[in-house]
Each structure stands twice: as C-alpha cells, then as structure tokens.
Amino acid sequence: MTIKCQVKSIEPLACNTHKILLHPETPVSFKPGQYLLVVMGEKDKRPFSIASSPCRHQGELELHIGAAEENAYALEVVAAMRDALNNHSYIQIEAPNGEAWLQESDRPLLLIAGGTGFSYVRSMLDHCIAQNVQKPIYLYWGAKTECQLYAFQEMQQIADKHQHIHFVPVVESAPADWSGKVGNVLNAVKDDFASLEEFDIYIAGRFEMAGAAREQFVEQKAAKRDRMFADAYAFI
Template sequence: MSIQCEVKSVESLACNTYRILLKPQQSVDFKAGQYLLAVMGEKDKRPFSIASSPCRGQELELHIGAADHNPFAIEVVEAMRQAMENGTLFDVEAPMGDAWLREDSTKPLLLIAGGTGFSYVRSLLDNCLSRGMTQPIFVYWGGRDACQLYAHDELVELAAKHANLTYVPVVETAPEGWQGKLGNVLEAVSEDFVSLSAYDIYICGRFEMAGAARELFTAEKGADRERMFADAYAFI
C-alpha cells in the first residue's frame, strides 16, 4: 500500500546511524517485525525495518545506518531530511515482509541482530514487553564495535526491569572494561546454547549472516527451520 508520510524528525544517533520518525497520512496496519519501502523513484524502492511496534500508535520509526560509503542508505536519509525541511510528504509502501512476530506462540524467543538490524529486533521486543509476554526472551546484538550498539544502555535498562529478558551485546573490537562478549554474534549464540530446538528464532542483519545462522543452528543446535524467521529467507 502506498502511503504519504510527514517526516517529523531526522536525528543522528551514533556511528552514522539515524533515527527517523514518520507520520503517515493514513492508518497503517502492520505487524511487529515488518518493513517498509522508501520510494525513491518508480523503480527504486528501498527496504528498511520498522523499528516501532504497532502498540505505539501510528508513528513509524526507522533506524538507518548511513555511512558515506553506503549511498543506498545515505541517499534515503538525505531525501527524508530534504522533505522535512521543505515541508513536503515522503512516499513509502507498507507493510512488507513475512518475518513478523508470531504472537500466538508460547515458545521462548531468541532475537538476533547485526548492526542496524536491531531496528527489526526493537519492534519485536517492544511488542513482546508491552503485551506482557512472560516466556524467556534472549536478545543478541552484534556489531563491529561498541559504537554500533547505539541502544546498548536502553537494552541494559530493559533487562534490569524485566526478569524474562536477557541481553547479550557482542562486538568484534572491544573497549577497555567491556562487559559483553567479544567476537561473532552467531558464535556467541552457539557457545551459550546447547540446543535451540524449543526456540522461535528471529534474525535481522546481512543476508549472509541470516543464511549462516540457519545452516549453523539447524545442523548443530537442533533449531526448527520452520521456526526461524528472517526477511532474508524470502530471497536466499
């Protein structure tokens, strides 16, 4: 569905990551974990996870990693900033994707994010906590360094408030005094779990990460292929 949005704000978070708030001009019926397409042209539509969850009203939040070497993303940030400054509307198409939260499941949840793939996980997590879900929820967030984990403090606070939530940050390069794990996020998961057969697993990151997770977890940890969800699986 094509939707015109007012760009409410474009805010720099950290490490070339931007938080963008959009106000749709019509109601958007989406599920936690779905994404939208930013319409840059008739044949140029770029996907970004919706970081907000449906329980937060109609405002759509995006987290876009837009380093200078990534024109795919930085061009969208600049186009949205221009729309905000000019007071014009920005077109998106939503909702998209099948890796949405299966709310009828009572299985424990494993949410895995790489970089700004956290925007997808954030939508799922916010929905789960706001609905009072009581099953165990594990969030593993991986990045090159601590700067990429731009919502680290928020997740630490959430884990302190919710006994069923465990947050595990994983970086490749750690600062002095780092309290999380060091290395690859999939390896960290593999080290911490003897079996994943009982889990619903949601993943967002590079396509190759999602593919590697499916092969690793099904082959070595007993994960149920049908209970692993990622938008990447529609393409690989």
Template sequence: MSIKCEVKSVESLACNTFKILLQPEAPIEFKAGQYLLAVMGEKDTRPFSIASSPCRENELELHIGAAEHNPYAMEVVEAMKAALASGEPVEIEAPHGDAWVREDSDKPLLLIAGGTGFSYVRSILDNCLSRGVSQPIFVYWGGRDACQLYANDELTALAEQHRNLTYVPVVETAPENWQGKVGNVLEAVSNDFISLSAYDIYLCGRFEMAGAARELFTAEKGADRERMFADAFAFI
C-alpha cells in the same frame, strides 16, 4: 499500500546511524517485524525495517545505517532531511515481509541482530514487552564495535526491568571495561545454548549472516527450520 508520510524528525544516533520518525497521513496496519519501502523513484524502492511496534499510535520509526560509502541508504536519509526542511511529504509502501512475530506462540524467543538489523529486533521486542509476554526473551546484538550498538544502554536498562529479558551485546573489537562478549554474534549464541530446538528464532542482518545462522543452528543446535524467521530467507 502506498501512503504519504510527514517526516517528524531525523536524529543522528551513533556511527552514521539515523533515527527517523514518520507520521503517515492515515494509520497503517502492520505486524511487529515487518518492513516498509521508501519510494525514491518510479522503479526505485528501498527496504527498511520498521523499528517501532504497532502499539505506537500512528508513528513509524526507522533506524538507517548510512555511512558515506553506502549511498543506497545515505540518499534516503538525505531525502528525509530535505522533506523535513521543506515540509513536503515522503512516499512509502507498507507493510512488507513475512518474518513478523508469531503472537500465538508461547515458545521462548531468541532475537538476533547484526548492526542496524536491530531495528527489526526492536519492533518485536517492544511488541512482546507491551503485551506482557511471560516466556523468556534473549536478545543478542552484534556489531563491529561498541559504537554500532547505539541502544546498548537502553537495552541494558530494559533487561534490568524485565526478569524474562536477557540482553547480550557482542562486538568484534572491544573497548576497555567492556561488559559484553567479544567475537562473532552467531558464535556467541552457539556457545551459550546447548539446544535451540524449543525456540522461536528471529534474525536480521546481512544475508550471509542469516544464511549462516540457519545452517549452523539447524545442523548443530537442533533448531527447527520452520521456527526460524528472517526476511532474508525469502531471497537466499
């Protein structure tokens, strides 16, 4: 469905990551974990995970990583800034994606994000916490360095507030006094779990990361291929 949205704000988070709030002209029904397409031209639409959950009333939140060497994303951020300044609406198409959270499942959840793939995980996590799910939730978030984990403090606080939530940050390059893990996020998961056969697993990151996770976890950790969800799986 194509719909016009007012750009409410464009906020710089950290490490060339921007938080954008959109208000659709009419409510959009979507499921936690789905994505939208930013319409840049007649044949130019660009996908971004919806970081907010459906429980937030008529507001869509995006987290866009837009470094200077990534014009594909940076052009969208600049278009959003221009729309905010002019008051002109932007066009999106939504919802899209089949990797939404399965609310009828009582399996423990493993949510894995690389970089701004956290926006996908954020929507699912917000949805689960707002519904008061009781099963264990594990969130693993990997980045090159601590700067990329722009919501680290927020997630740490959420894990302190919710007994069933475990948050594990993972960076490739760690600063002094780093409290998380160092290395590759998939290796961190593999080291921490003897078996993943009982889990619903949700992933978002680069396509190669999603593919590697599916092969590693099914081959070595007994993960159920049918209980692993990532939009990347539709393309690889």
C-alpha cells in the same frame, strides 16, 4: 499500498545512525517485525524495518537507518528524508511488507540482530513488553564496535527491569573496559546454548549472516528450520 508521509524528525543515534519518525497520511496497520519500502523512484524502492511496535506507535513509524559514508544506498534515503523535513514536503512509502513477523507461540524467543537490524527485533521486543509476554526472551545484538550499539543503555535498563528478558551485546572489536562478548554474534549464540530446539528464532542482518545462522543452528544446535524467521529467507 503507497502512502505519503511527513518526516516529523531526524535525530542522530550513534555512529552514522539516524532515528527517523514518519507520520503517514493514512494509518498503517502492521505486525511486529514487518518493514516498509521508501519509494525513491518508480523502480527504486528501499526496505527498512519498522522499529516501532504496532501497539505503541501512536500513528508514527520509527526507522533506524545506518548511513555511513560508504553506504550510498542509505545515505541517499537520509538525504531525501532531510529534504522533505526542511521543505515540508512528503516521502512516499509502501507498507506493510515482509512475512517474518512475530508469531503467536508459547516457545521462548531468540532475537538476533546485526547492526541496524536491531530495529527489526526492537519492534518485537517492545510489542512483547507492551503485551506483558512473560516467556524467556534472549536478544543478541552484534556490531563491529561498541558505538554501533546505539540503544545499549536502553536495552540494559529493559533487561534489568524484566527478569525474563536477557540482553547480550557482542562486538567484533572491543575496548579494554568492555565486559560483554567479543567476536561473531552467531558464535556467541552457539557458545551459550546447548540446543535451540525449543526456540522461535528471529534474525535481522546481512543475507549471508541469516543464511549462516540457519545452516549452523539447524545442523549444530537442533534448531527447527520452520521456526526460524528472517526477511532474508524470502530471497536466499
């Protein structure tokens, strides 16, 4: 369904990442973990995860868009959003999309995000908190540098408040005072778990990351292939 949206606000998060709030002309019903398509042209529709959760979005859709200088694909979307905000015009989206939404299950959750893939797992985590889900939840967030973990403090506060929620930040390049994990986020997961057999696993990141996770976790950690979810799996 194509829907016109007002751009309510654009705020910098960190490291060329923008938080964008859209107000759709008609309400959008979606599930945690689904995404929308920003319509840039008739054959140019660009996917972004919905960072807000279905139960607490108050009619607005939140996006986290990483738009570094070398990323024209995202930069053009942010520019179009800014034009719509400044000119009081509209952006068109298609929503909802995606089959890798949060499933109802008693199995513990493992949420893995690379970079702005955090928006995918953020929707799920917020939904679980709002619904008072008490099963163990582990969120691993990987980035090149600490500054790309733009919701680091928020996540630390959530983990401190909820004993069943565990936040594990992982950076490839760490400053001297970094106390978290260093290296590849998938390796961090493998180091921390002897088995992933009991987990529902949700992954957001580059296609090669999602593919590597499925291959490595199934072969090395007994993960159930049919309990691993990522939008990438519809394409690879």
